[in-house]
Amino acid sequence: MDKKRAAFFSIFLFLAVNVFALSNAIEGYYGHEDGRVYGAVTVALISTLLATVAFFIWKKAEYKK
């Protein structure tokens, strides 16, 4: 798979990861499980960062002449 396709599909992967992380953060918050909240926030922020990188890789490939 070329870089552009990989970047394209990875964004959906990161979307799924973030949905999962958000649900964990909410459950952890209301269950007073602090470790779970911090874990979920960390995972979500890392995956958001990676998604941003992937998005710019895709953008560069998509719009190049």
Place this chain on the structure above:
Amino acid sequence: MSDDKKQTHHEDDKDMIKLIDNLNRKDDVHLNRRAFLKASFGATVAIGLATTPFGIFTFLRDENGEVKRVEVTDIDDLAIGESRNFNYPTKNEPAILVRTPDDKFVAYNNKCTHLQCPVFYEHKENVLLCPCHKGYFNVDSGQPMAGPPQRELPKILLEIKDGKVYAVGREIRHG
């Protein structure tokens, strides 16, 4: 194919051409692969960032440190197989202390995790029972055993010292 049919096909094609003419250009511009990916990326970022407030509030809550130490009862005041209601950690949060048949002390917030009815200790069956919709909880773990409740009762951590029972903390999810 008969001429007749050909004729209708021809007409259909004409209709199709008209349809293409009418195509909503706006949709064409906004509903495409690029726009779809951009929207998905936006959603990813939004959902990812939405976790941070939970982290911040958890941190702030930590700082407040709600660990309280409260005397509940004298050991001698509670016979084996008996229970007693008290409030912990605040006056508005009812809790139940049980001295189980094997002489252990356990305590839970006794608001049923289904619809918040009070939970009672059933001495004969050695279970915590919520009479509202017949929810049963295990006395030793606080986990739901039967009926509608899906979550465990918040567990109150106890300490026994000098013949007295103290409540010293709480775990909402446990076991």
